[in-house]
Each structure stands twice: as C-alpha cells, then as structure tokens.
Amino acid sequence: MPHIPSERFDESREFYAGFLGFNEAMDLGWIVTFVSPTNPTAQLSIVHPDESSPAHPRVTVEVGDVDAVHTEAVRRGLRIVYPLSDEPWGVRRFFVADPGGIVLNVMSHR
Known part of the structure; x- marks a missing residue:
C-alpha cells in the first residue's frame, strides 16, 4: 500500500x-x-x-508473520530503520530500507 x-x-x-x-x-x-x-x-x-520522524515509509507491506520477516531482515544485515514494535492501533511492525534507500513499513495485524 x-x-x-x-x-x-x-x-x-x-x-x-x-x-x-x-x-x-x-x-x-x-x-x-x-x-x-x-x-x-x-x-x-x-x-x-x-x-521530526526518523523515517518516512513510502510503502506498507502486510505479511503473515512479521516476527519471521524481521528475523530474516536482521539475518541478511538489512538496515532496520524502526524497531519491531507493537503499536496501539493494533499492528506489529518494523521499518526496513530497501537497497535503494526506500523505507518500507512491514506489518501484521494483531
């Protein structure tokens, strides 16, 4: 999105x-x-x-298991821009930069 x-x-x-x-x-x-x-x-x-925000995601990608995707991002050494977090509006998410520097919001609904 x-x-x-x-x-x-x-x-x-x-x-x-x-x-x-x-x-x-x-x-x-x-x-x-x-x-x-x-x-x-x-x-x-x-x-x-x-x-004032440390990152501005341009795209949201909804995944089935955000924890597994985060683990894989860390394993690959990708740049995590915003840590894995539970947000008050019912999502668990993190931000990661793609190779071109575009920030993605990777999330799952709780």
Whole structure:
C-alpha cells in the first residue's frame, strides 16, 4: 500500500474520498487509509509529513508473520530503520530500507 505525503491533508482527503470515491478505513489523525469500494485490496494512505520522524515509509507491506520477516531482515544485515514494535492501533511492525534507500513499513495485524 503506498503512503502519499500531503501538506494539504484535508484537500487530499476530499480528493481520494470525494473525487475518487475511496472509503476511509482508518483515521489516526496523522494518517488516513482509504480502500477502493470495488476492490478492497486496493488501498492507499495519506500521511502528514513529519520532519521530526526518523523515517518516512513510502510503502506498507502486510505479511503473515512479521516476527519471521524481521528475523530474516536482521539475518541478511538489512538496515532496520524502526524497531519491531507493537503499536496501539493494533499492528506489529518494523521499518526496513530497501537497497535503494526506500523505507518500507512491514506489518501484521494483531
């Protein structure tokens, strides 16, 4: 799922919901996830840019066993940007950088 940074958050929300007709699936204030009404596997998120954040993931990848994927990332010596964590909104996740430096949010729902 792509993460789209937006400095015009309310206008972006209206664009994806009002213009494209996506449904809001999650709203945490700083991130809103939208789901296609015709294909629920098609999702995207808009996020407030936060310059104080140590990392800005561009993509979320949902996996079946985030602990196993994290173990494999460490075994391969990949750069972990955000540690494996249980988040209050019901996901377990970590951030990892791909070889080109793009940060991915790797997660599983709890």
